[in-house]
Structures are given as C-alpha cells and as structure tokens.
Amino acid sequence: xxxxxxxxxxxxxxxxxxxxxxxxxxxxxxxxxxxxxxxxxxxxxxxxxxxxxxxxxxxxxxxxxxxxxxxxxxxxxxxxxxxxxxxxxxxxxxxxxxxxxxxxxxxxxxxxxxxxxxxxxxxxxxxxxxxxxxxxxxxxxxxxxxxxxxxxxxxxxxxxxxxxxxxxxxxxxxxxxxxxxxxxxxxxxxxx
Amino acid sequence: xxxxxxxxxxxxxxxxxxxxxxxxxxxxxxxxxxxxxxxxxxxxxxxxxxxxxxxxxxxxxxxxxxxxxxxxxxxxxxxxxxxxxxxxxxxxxxxxxxxxxxxxxxxxxxxxxxxxxxxxxxxxxxxxxxxxxxxxxxxxxxxxxxxxxxxxxxxxxxxxxxxxxxxxxxxxxxxxxxxxxxxxxxxxxxxx
Numbered sequence: 001x002x003x004x005x006x007x008x009x010x011x012x013x014x015x016x017x018x019x020x021x022x023x024x025x026x027x028x029x030x031x032x033x034x035x036x037x038x039x040x041x042x043x044x045x046x047x048x049x050x051x052x053x054x055x056x057x058x059x060x061x062x063x064x065x066x067x068x069x070x071x072x073x074x075x076x077x078x079x080x081x082x083x084x085x086x087x088x089x090x091x092x093x094x095x096x097x098x099x100x101x102x103x104x105x106x107x108x109x110x111x112x113x114x115x116x117x118x119x120x121x122x123x124x125x126x127x128x129x130x131x132x133x134x135x136x137x138x139x140x141x142x143x144x145x146x147x148x149x150x151x152x153x154x155x156x157x158x159x160x161x162x163x164x165x166x167x168x169x170x171x172x173x174x175x176x177x178x179x180x181x182x183x184x185x186x187x188x189x190x191x192x
Numbered sequence: 193x194x195x196x197x198x199x200x201x202x203x204x205x206x207x208x209x210x211x212x213x214x215x216x217x218x219x220x221x222x223x224x225x226x227x228x229x230x231x232x233x234x235x236x237x238x239x240x241x242x243x244x245x246x247x248x249x250x251x252x253x254x255x256x257x258x259x260x261x262x263x264x265x266x267x268x269x270x271x272x273x274x275x276x277x278x279x280x281x282x283x284x285x286x287x288x289x290x291x292x293x294x295x296x297x298x299x300x301x302x303x304x305x306x307x308x309x310x311x312x313x314x315x316x317x318x319x320x321x322x323x324x325x326x327x328x329x330x331x332x333x334x335x336x337x338x339x340x341x342x343x344x345x346x347x348x349x350x351x352x353x354x355x356x357x358x359x360x361x362x363x364x365x366x367x368x369x370x371x372x373x374x375x376x377x378x379x380x381x382x383x384x
Contacts, residue, residue, distance in 0.1 A: 020304050022214055101303055108300035110359035111293055112212050117360045124361055153349060153374050156356060160348030167302035168309045169316055170344075181381075182345050188384070189377035 005043050008033045009057040012050055017101040021051065021109040048115050055106055055116060058099045059123050065095060078137035083183050085134060089158055090165065090176050100162045107159065128152050139190040150186040157182055197235050200225045201249040204242055209293035213243065213301040240307050247298055247308060250291045251315050257287060270329035275375050277326060281350055282357065282368050292354045299351065320344050331382040342378040349374055 011033035015024055026047060030037045044050045066088040069076070076084060089100060110116050132151035136142065142150075161178060164170035203225035207216050218239060222229045236242045258280040261268070268276060281292060302309050324343035328334065334342075353370060356362035 018304075020214070020301075022212070104300065104303065107355055107359060107361075108296065109212075110361070111296065111355065112210075114360070120359065121361045124356070149370060149373055152362075153370055153377075156352030156370070157345060157349040158352070159355065160350070160352030163299055163303065163351065164316070164348060167299060167312065168306065169299075169302070169313045178341060178345055178348070181341055185345075185377045185381035189373075189380060192380070 008035060008040060008043060009054055012054040013058055013098055013102045016054065016105055017098040021105050051116055052119055055119050055123060058102050062099055082134040082138055083180060086154060086158055086179055086183065087176055090162065090172060090179060092172055101166055104163050104166065128155055131155055135190065138187055142190045146190055150190055154182060154186055200227060200232060200235060201246055204246040205250055205290055205294045208246065208297055209290040213297050243308055244311055247311055247315060250294050254291055274326040274330055275372060278346060278350055278371055278375065279368055282354065282364060282371060284364055293358055296355050296358065320347055323347055327382065330379055334382045338382055342382055346374060346378055
C-alpha cells in the first residue's frame with residue numbers, strides 16, 4: 001500500500017514542521033496520519049526509520065517543486081534555470097514552508113544526534129551536485145572544483161537565509177533578493 | 193554578584209550546546225552551575241529571561257573572540273580584518289564550538305517558538321552592521337545598501353556552513369576555505 005505509506009510520510013513532515021523532530025512521537029504521528037502505530041512500525045520499523053524516510057520524502061518533494069515548470073512554458077536559459085531552482089525553495093506556500101522547516105529541523109537536530117548525519121550528508125551531496133551541474137551550464141569553462149565550491153556556498157547560503165526567514169528574522173522578498181544577488185556574484189566569480 | 197550570574201550564563205550556554213534549547217531545564221541548569229534554582233529565578237526571573245540573557249552572553253563572547261588580536265601583533269589590513277573576523281567563527285575550540293552550537297540552536301528554535309525572535313533579529317542586525325562596516329573599509333565607494341546586502345549574505349552563509357560543520361556534514365578546513373572564497377566573491381562583486 002504505497003499510498004498509505006506516503007500519507008504517513010506526509011503526516012510526518014507536517015508534524016516535524018509544526019513541532020520539531022524532538023516533538024515527533026509515534027503515537028502523535030499515528031493520530032495525524034489516521035493509522036495505527038502498528039502500521040507505522042510495520043512500514044518503518046522504528047523512529048529512525050521514520051526520520052530517514054521522511055528526509056528522503058522531503059528531498060523528493062523539493063526535487064519536484066524546484067524542477068517542475070508550467071506545461072507549455074518557454075524553456076529557461078541556463079542562468080534563469082539556476083536562479084529559478086534556488087528561488088523556488090523560498091516561496092510562501094504551505095508545501096515549501098513545511099518542507100524547508102522540516103529540512104532545517106532535521107539538519108539542526110543532527111548537531112545533537114548522530115543518527116541522520118550520513119543520510120543528510122548524502123542528500124546534501126546530491127543537492128550540491130545538481131546546483132554544480134546547473135552552474136556548469138552557465139559557466140562551462142569552470143573547473144569541477146570551482147563549480148562544486150560555488151554550489152556548496154549557494155546551497156549553504158540558502159539554508160542560512162531559509163532559517164532566518166522561517167524564524168521571522170528576514171522578510172521573504174528580501175531573502176529572495178539576497179539569493180538572486182548571490183547567484184550573480186558566484187557566476188561572475190566563476191568567470192574570473 | 194556579577195561573577196555568579198556570569199557562571200550561570202556560562203553553564204546555560206554549555207547545557208544548550210550539549211542538549212539543545214528544548215533540553216534546558218532550570219533544575220539541570222542549577223546543577224550544572226552549582227547553584228540553587230532560587231538563585232537562578234532571582235537573577236533571571238524565568239526561563240525566557242535565562243534564554244534572552246544567554247543569547248546576549250554568547251553574542252558578547254563571540255564579539256570578544258572575533259575581535260581580539262594577539263598583543264603586539266601587526267595591525268591587519270581591512271581585507272584581512274574582514275576575513276579574520278568571519279573565520280574566527282569557524283574554529284575547533286571548545287568555546288567557539290559551544291558558542292556556535294548554542295547560537296544555531298537558539299536560531300533554529302525560533303522557527304517554532306516566537307519568544308526570542310525580536311532578540312535574535314536585533315542581534316543579527318548588529319552583527320550584519322559590523323560586517324558591513326568592515327566591508328565598507330575594503331570597498332569605500334560602495335553604497336550602504338550594497339554593503340548591507342553583502343554582509344547579510346556573508347553572515348547567513350556563515351550560519352549555513354557552521355550548521356553543516358557542527359552536524360558533521362562538512363570538514364572545518366573546507367568550511368573555512370568556502371568562507372574565504374565567499375569573501376573574495378563578495379568583495380569583487382562590490383567593486384563592480
């Protein structure tokens with residue numbers, strides 16, 4: 001029952017975004033998803049299994065909403081594609097807010113709890129590589145090392161801006177303007 | 193008894209860095225500081241008072257370790273001063289680790305709890321202004337808006353890199369190299 005499993009993962013992302021990872025109890029998740037705790041243990045084995053698959057779930061979802069384009073829309077140039085992909089992580093929609101909150105919270109909790117560190121490192125690597133590929137289309141003469149460095153900075157900056165936005169410290173429009181400007185600075189920096 | 197109060201704040205930063213804000217109980221703080229809970233309530237009124245003053249305490253401490261220079265050391269040029277100030281937040285010492293962990297955790301918890309948001313916003317503004325002033329010494333022809341934007345990006349990037357470092361996702365030397373490169377990119381971007 002793939003759809004039952006998905007709805008548990010959706011509920012898990014919601015609960016983490018609402019109360020944090022440390023607030024996630026299996027009983028509460030069961031109530032939120034409208035299933036029994038037994039079904040949750042059946043699908044995910046334990047709390048670590050839930051967290052691990054929730055991380056994967058929010059990554060897949062971010063992958064979707066940052067790469068989906070309007071049907072019939074003009075294809076974007078590489079520079080716009082890059083900027084768009086990053087800016088789509090800074091949107092005031094329920095899904096993006098929830099996803100960014102859960103991602104930030106899983107990252108923050110890894111400072112205190114080693115369980116998810118490897119999964120987070122792997123997911124970060126995949127994300128950095130995607131952004132490096134986009135940067136490489138904008139600046140094809142750049143070395144792989146320079147592209148990876150720029151991608152690491154842009155994604156780490158996005159995490160920093162995102163946490164400031166979600167904690168009410170930075171208006172969304174300003175966060176987006178700062179992100180666009182960072183893309184301009186990094187693209188120019190690669191050209192040198 | 194200023195020194196007793198300071199030692200409670202030191203203990204509070206330690207506890208937050210070890211177990212997170214959400215793990216901070218007044219009883220545990222009292223045990224860590226070797227004082228009574230009554231003395232803690234006397235100095236800080238309530239849990240919010242503790243958190244608020246701990247935030248101020250870690251800011252003052254960061255201010256000290258990022259601006260202190262070896263006695264008798266050659267004064268740094270503005271560009272080196274800027275880079276040094278930012279890189280001193282990425283050091284593998286007990287104090288910096290503890291400070292960065294506590295700062296990141298107070299920031300992350302503000303996503304879920306509004307109590308500290310204003311204090312965090314104010315502390316961020318002060319920090320951004322300090323970095324903008326240093327940038328202004330490097331690029332005196334830049335507008336205040338451009339300097340503030342670059343400073344917001346550099347400080348948000350520092351927070352992003354710091355969380356990746358503290359969660360075991362990014363080696364410290366690499367975080368420092370990325371930070372130095374970001375300074376180069378932003379300084380060049382201001383020059384254009």
